[in-house]
Amino acid sequence: MPQMNMIQALNSAMDIALGRDPAVVVLGEDVGYFGGVFRVTDGLQRKYGQHRVLDTPIAEGGIVAASIGMAVNGLRPIAEIQFADYIYPGYDQIVSELARLRYRSASAFAAPVTIRTPCGGGIRGGQTHSQSPEALFAHVCGIKVVMPSNPYDAKGLLIASIEDDDPVLFLEPKRLYNGPFDGDPNKPAVPWSTHPRGEVPDGHYTVPIGKAAVVREGRELTIISYGTMLHVAEAAAKALGLDAEIIDVRSIVPLDVETLTTSVQKTGRCVIAHEATRFAGFGAELMATIQERCFWQLEAPIERVCGWDTPYPHAFEWEYFPGPQRVAAALKRVMEAR
Amino acid sequence: MPRPSRLHVPHAPARPGEAPDFSYVRLTPAGTVARPDVAAQAADVENLAVDLIRVLDDGHRAIGPWNPHLEVDVLQVGLRHMLLTRIYDDRMLRTQRQGKISFYMKSTGEEAVAVAAAMALRPGDMLFPSYRQQGLQFVRGAKLVDLMCQLLSNTRDMCKGRQLPVMYHSVPGRLFSISGNLATQFPQAVGWAMAAAIKGTDDLAATWIGEGSSAEADFHHALLFASVYRAPVILNVVNNQWAISTFQGFAGGEQRSFAARGPGYGIPGLRVDGNDFLAVYAATEWAAERARKGAGATLIEFVTYRAAAHSTSDDPSRYRPKDDAERWPLGDPIERLKAHLIGLGEWSEARHEALTAELGEQVGAAWKEATTYGTLTEGPRLDRDLMFEDVFKELPKHLVEQRAQLRSERG
Numbered sequence: 212m213p214q215m216n217m218i219q220a221l222n223s224a225m226d227i228a229l230g231r232d233p234a235v236v237v238l239g240e241d242v243g244y245f246g247g248v249f250r251v252t253d254g255l256q257r258k259y260g261q262h263r264v265l266d267t268p269i270a271e272g273g274i275v276a277a278s279i280g281m282a283v284n285g286l287r288p289i290a291e292i293q294f295a296d297y298i299y300p301g302y303d304q305i306v307s308e309l310a311r312l313r314y315r316s317a318s319a320f321a322a323p324v325t326i327r328t329p330c331g332g333g334i335r336g337g338q339t340h341s342q343s344p345e346a347l348f349a350h351v352c353g354i355k356v357v358m359p360s361n362p363y364d365a366k367g368l369l370i371a372s373i374e375d376d377d378p379v380l381f382l383e384p385k386r387l388y389n390g391p392f393d394g395d396p397n398k399p400a401v402p403w404s405t406h407p408r409g410e411v412p413d414g415h416y417t418v419p420i421g422k423a424a425v426v427r428e429g430r431e432l433t434i435i436s437y438g439t440m441l442h443v444a445e446a447a448a449k450a451l452g453l454d455a456e457i458i459d460v461r462s463i464v465p466l467d468v469e470t471l472t473t474s475v476q477k478t479g480r481c482v483i484a485h486e487a488t489r490f491a492g493f494g495a496e497l498m499a500t501i502q503e504r505c506f507w508q509l510e511a512p513i514e515r516v517c518g519w520d521t522p523y524p525h526a527f528e529w530e531y532f533p534g535p536q537r538v539a540a541a542l543k544r545v546m547e548a549r
Numbered sequence: 550m551p552r553p554s555r556l557h558v559p560h561a562p563a564r565p566g567e568a569p570d571f572s573y574v575r576l577t578p579a580g581t582v583a584r585p586d587v588a589a590q591a592a593d594v595e596n597l598a599v600d601l602i603r604v605l606d607d608g609h610r611a612i613g614p615w616n617p618h619l620e621v622d623v624l625q626v627g628l629r630h631m632l633l634t635r636i637y638d639d640r641m642l643r644t645q646r647q648g649k650i651s652f653y654m655k656s657t658g659e660e661a662v663a664v665a666a667a668m669a670l671r672p673g674d675m676l677f678p679s680y681r682q683q684g685l686q687f688v689r690g691a692k693l694v695d696l697m698c699q700l701l702s703n704t705r706d707m708c709k710g711r712q713l714p715v716m717y718h719s720v721p722g723r724l725f726s727i728s729g730n731l732a733t734q735f736p737q738a739v740g741w742a743m744a745a746a747i748k749g750t751d752d753l754a755a756t757w758i759g760e761g762s763s764a765e766a767d768f769h770h771a772l773l774f775a776s777v778y779r780a781p782v783i784l785n786v787v788n789n790q791w792a793i794s795t796f797q798g799f800a801g802g803e804q805r806s807f808a809a810r811g812p813g814y815g816i817p818g819l820r821v822d823g824n825d826f827l828a829v830y831a832a833t834e835w836a837a838e839r840a841r842k843g844a845g846a847t848l849i850e851f852v853t854y855r856a857a858a859h860s861t862s863d864d865p866s867r868y869r870p871k872d873d874a875e876r877w878p879l880g881d882p883i884e885r886l887k888a889h890l891i892g893l894g895e896w897s898e899a900r901h902e903a904l905t906a907e908l909g910e911q912v913g914a915a916w917k918e919a920t921t922y923g924t925l926t927e928g929p930r931l932d933r934d935l936m937f938e939d940v941f942k943e944l945p946k947h948l949v950e951q952r953a954q955l956r957s958e959r960g
C-alpha cells in the first residue's frame with residue numbers, strides 16, 4: 212500500500228473529492244497557486260483549475276461566510292483557515308450561522324461546509340501558531356468537530372467530512388503532518404513511513420465521523436486522547452510498561468460515548484490527555500461523561516493531562532506542552548490509587 | 550450543459566519563470582500632484598487616491614508642492630535609520646539561519662514607510678504597527694540589544710518569552726504590542742485616537758497594516774469609527790504587492806487603489822510612493838496636521854514592494870519571478886535618499902560605506918551582548934515560573950497550583 216504523510220493523505224482526500232464531485236471547491240488564503248503554507252492543497256489548483264481551487268482575500272470571516280453562501284447554492288466548500296489561531300474573525304459566522312442554519316430554518320437550508328485548519332503546538336510557533344481551540348467549537352450545537360491522529364484516519368475522516376451534509380470543523384494537528392511525535396523534541400524526527408497508519412490507500416474510503424478508535428487494547432487502564440497527544444500518551448504508557456487500553460477520540464462532536472465507557476467499565480481507571488488548556492477544556496466533558504456512566508466501576512479518580520491555563524508561550528514550549536513526563540506522572544497516580 | 554464559470558479570478562502579473570510585469574502600477578511623475586489644504590473634504594481630494602504622490606524625481610531631486618523641505622541633518626538621520634534597519638534585518642535573518650532565533654521577518658525595501666513616517670510624527674503620538682515596521686523602533690530610540698533580546702526570548706526579553714520574534718513593544722517609545730493576528734491593531738489605533746480626542750490632548754495615533762490584511766473586517770471597523778468620530782488617526786496601508794503568495798489583487802487592489810477606500814468612508818485617501826522618503830514624510834506630515842487640527846483621519850496607501858521573503862518560513866521563488874524586486878519601478882528607498890543627498894553634495898559613497906561599516910559594528914556588538922543573556926539554544930534561560938504570570942494582574946489559585954505542579958515535574 213502507498214505510504215503517505217498526513218499532508219499527502221489530506222491532499223489525496225481533497226483530490227478524490229474534487230474528482231468525484233463537481234460541487235466540491237477548495238478555498239482559503241494561499242491555497243491555490245501556492246498550494247497552502249503547509250502544502251496541503253499542493254497541485255490541486257493546477258489539476259482542477261482556478262474556479263474550483265480559489266485563493267481568497269485574508270478575511271476568515273469572509274471565507275466562512277462565502278463558504279456558507281456557496282454551500283446554500285449547492286456547492287460543497289472545503290475552506291482552509293491557515294492556522295486555527297486565526298479562525299476567530301470567522302467565529303461569529305461559524306457559531307451563529309454555519310452551526311445553526313439547519314436548526315433555525317427547520318432544515319429548509321443547510322450548509323455542508325468543511326473547515327480545515329491546522330492546530331496544536333510543538334513547532335515553536337508561539338501563541339499565534341499553536342492553539343488547540345476544539346472546546347470552543349465542541350460547545351456549539353450544530354457543527355461536527357473531528358481531529359485525526361494519523362494519515363490513514365486523516366484521509367478517511369476528511370472524505371467523510373466533505374461528504375457529510377452537516378458542517379464539520381476538521382482540525383489537523385500540525386506537529387503530526389510529517390510524522391508521529393512522542394513528545395520528546397530532542398529525538399530525531401520520525402517519518403510516517405515507519406508507522407502502520409502511514410499506509411494509506413490511493414482510492415476513496417471513509418473513516419466514519421462519530422467513531423472513536425481503540426488504538427491498543429489493554430486491561431490495566433484506559434487512556435483517552437486525540438491528535439498529537441495520542442502519540443505522547445501511547446509512548447508514556449509504553450515506557451511505564453502498562454497494559455493500557457488507548458483510545459483515539461477522533462470525533463469530538465459527535466462523541467463515541469460507548470467506546471469510551473465500555474473501555475473504562477472494563478479497566479476501572481482512566482487518564483485523559485489533550486494539548487488544549489485544562490479549564491473548561493474538552494477533557495472536562497470527557498471526564499463528566501465517564502463519571503456519569505462508569506462511576507461504579509471506577510477504581511481511581513479520573514485524571515486529566517492538559518496544557519496549562521495560559522496562552523501558549525514561545526520560550527517555554529516544552530514546559531508548557533503536556534509531555535511524556537506529565538502524562539507518566541498521571542498514569543502512575545491513577546495506577547497507584549486504591 | 551451549464552455555461553462556463555463567470556467567476557473573475559485575479560491573475561498575478563507574473564509568476565516564476567515569467568518576466569516581471571509592473572504595468573499595473575499606475576505612476577505619476579514626481580511633483581505633479583497638488584497639495585490641498587489639510588482640512589480638505591474627502592470628496593474634494595479624491596484624485597489623491599488615484600495619482601501617486603512623489604517628491605523625488607528620476608534625477609533624485611526633490612520637487613513639487615509635497616516637498617517637505619527637510620534640513621540636511623534630518624535627511625541624514627533618516628538615511629541612518631533606514632540603513633540600520635536594513636543591516637539589522639540582514640543580520641537577524643542570518644542568526645535565524647544559524648538556529649539562534651526561531652523566526653524572523655525582514656522589512657527590506659520598505660524601510661522608508663516606517664522611518665520617514667515616524668520622523669514626521671511627535672514623540673507623544675502612539676504607534677500601532679504590524680510586524681514589518683521595525684524602522685519605527687529605531688526612530689523611537691529602541692536599543693538594538695533590547696530588540697535582539699526579544700528575538701532571542703532570553704532573560705532580558707521584554708515579552709518574557711511569550712511572543713514570537715519581532716513582536717516587540719515599547720512603553721517609552723509609545724509603540725503598541727504587536728499582535729500576530731492580522732489587522733487587529735487598526736481599529737485599536739482608532740480607539741486610542743478617540744481617547745486622545747476625548748481627553749483633549751494633542752496626540753494622535755498612527756497604525757500600519759499590510760494590503761493583504763486590509764481584507765479583514767477590522768480594517769473596515771477602523772475606517773468607519775475613524776470617519777464617524779473624526780478620530781485623530783493616521784491609517785497606513787503598506788501595499789508591498791504581496792501577502793505571502795497572494796498578490797494585492799486578491800485584497801481588492803485590481804479595481805481601485807487601497808487609498809480609494811478612504812473616500813468611500815469620507816476619509817481622504819493618499820496614494821504615496823512608499824520608497825520615496827520625502828513623499829512618505831510629507832504625506833504623514835499632512836495627515837498629522839489634519840488630525841491635530843480636528844479635521845479627522847487620513848488613509849495613506851504606501852506603494853512599495855516586499856523585496857525579501859515574507860518570513861523565514863517562506864520561499865518567494867515558488868510564487869513570483871526571481872528578479873521581481875529588481876524590476877520594481879519605484880526603486881529602493883535607501884538608494885534613492887542616498888542619491889538625493891549625494892546630489893545635494895551632502896553625502897558620498899565613502900561616507901555611505903563608512904556608515905554601513907559603523908552600523909554593522911554596532912549591530913555586531915549588540916548581538917554579542919544580547920547573546921550573553923541567553924539564546925534559544927544556550928543559557929541563561931528565562932525562569933519558567935514566568936510562564937504563569939501576566940495572564941491576570943494577580944496569579945489566580947489555579948495557576949499557582951499549575952506552577953507548583955510544573956516545579957514538581959521538573960524538580
Ligand SMILES: Cc1ncc(C[n+]2csc(CCOP(=O)(O)OP(=O)(O)O)c2C)c(N)n1
Pocket residue numbers: 240269271293297300681729730731758759760761762763789791792793855859
Ligand atoms: C487573522 C490572521 N489570518 C492569517 C494570518 C496568517 N498570515 C500572517 S502574515 C499573512 C500575510 C499578510 O500579508 P500583508 O497584510 O500584505 O502584509 P505583509 O506580510 O505583506 O507585510 C498571513 C496570511 C494571520 N497572522 N492572522
